[in-house]
Amino acid sequence: MDVDDRGGEEAAEYEVKKMEIKIRKLEGDEMEFVLSGANPAFANALRRTALREVPVMAIDEVEFKVNDSAMYDEVLAHRLALVPLRTLLKGYNLPGECGCREGRCPKCSVSLTLKREGPVTALSGDLKSTDEEVVPVSGSVPIIKLEKGQHLELTAIARLGFGKEHAKWQSGVVAYKYMPVFELDEKACDSCGACVNACPVKIIELAGKKPKISDIMLCTICKACAEVCPPKAIRIGSDPTKFIFHIESAGGMPPEQIILKAMGVLEDKLNEFSKQVKKL
Numbered sequence: 001m002d003v004d005d006r007g008g009e010e011a012a013e014y015e016v017k018k019m020e021i022k023i024r025k026l027e028g029d030e031m032e033f034v035l036s037g038a039n040p041a042f043a044n045a046l047r048r049t050a051l052r053e054v055p056v057m058a059i060d061e062v063e064f065k066v067n068d069s070a071m072y073d074e075v076l077a078h079r080l081a082l083v084p085l086r087t088l089l090k091g092y093n094l095p096g097e098c099g100c101r102e103g104r105c106p107k108c109s110v111s112l113t114l115k116r117e118g119p120v121t122a123l124s125g126d127l128k129s130t131d132e133e134v135v136p137v138s139g140s141v142p143i144i145k146l147e148k149g150q151h152l153e154l155t156a157i158a159r160l161g162f163g164k165e166h167a168k169w170q171s172g173v174v175a176y177k178y179m180p181v182f183e184l185d186e187k188a189c190d191s192c193g194a195c196v197n198a199c200p201v202k203i204i205e206l207a208g209k210k211p212k213i214s215d216i217m218l219c220t221i222c223k224a225c226a227e228v229c230p231p232k233a234i235r236i237g238s239d240p241t242k243f244i245f246h247i248e249s250a251g252g253m254p255p256e257q258i259i260l261k262a263m264g265v266l267e268d269k270l271n272e273f274s275k276q277v278k279k280l
């Protein structure tokens with residue numbers, strides 16, 4: 001990605017950097033990457049778009065045929081809605097954009113049925129889906145405990161939706177922090193080692209008698225090292241052009257897809273914005 005489109009005399013006043021992403025960790029539902037050459041506004045736009053505007057599947061409507069359980073229909077429907085479902089990246093229409101208008105056709109919805117009789121604990125894994133790829137991420141989420149003789153029979157309709165409408169449609173958790181910066185005044189430092197003991201995440205070591213950081217990304221910017229330093233030789237700051245992002249998917253889609261999709265949404269919005277501006 002390139003941010004160099006300011007042009008003219010103004011551009012000369014800025015040091016225009018290329019945006020870069022370096023993946024630090026990508027394991028299962030978790031991802032960590034460093035975004036550099038950006039600014040807080042862009043980092044926050046990316047975070048908010050990933051949280052609010054990446055569509056995922058969730059149960060949106062429940063029809064109860066029988067509910068003898070101790071819970072009201074509404075409470076059970078709410079519990080079902082919060083069960084994360086796997087989301088196909090392509091293949092379903094958003095209910096508002098589907099030709100059927102009702103949001104109930106196979107192009108924009110998936111039906112999941114559940115039928116259990118107590119004594120048993122009904123689990124998310126008991127939901128039988130009409131699409132074998134849109135199923136609960138985990139089969140072991142308890143929905144309701146049924147006592148002897150209690151029946152539960154229902155049909156749930158899952159649809160695509162956005163986190164900005166309801167938390168059940170949030171694709172995961174996306175957060176970032178500024179890149180920490182550790183500065184040492186080597187002349188003032190007397191190698192007392194107080195900072196080594198004060199650091200709660202233990203990333204300072206005395207290498208060649210002067211404090212060195214083993215992994216700056218683990219720094220929480222608590223400034224404990226700077227506070228205990230007798231000659232005040234340490235300064236802790238943060239770089240407002242570098243961000244450490246952490247993404248944890250709810251399981252509906254891989255974390256890298258959440259970010260890619262969020263970038264696509266941002267790009268579409270900016271294209272639309274520039275189209276509107278050109279019309280002025």
Ligand SMILES: [Zn+2]
Pocket residue numbers: 093098099100101102103104105106107108109
């Ligand atoms: Zn439809």
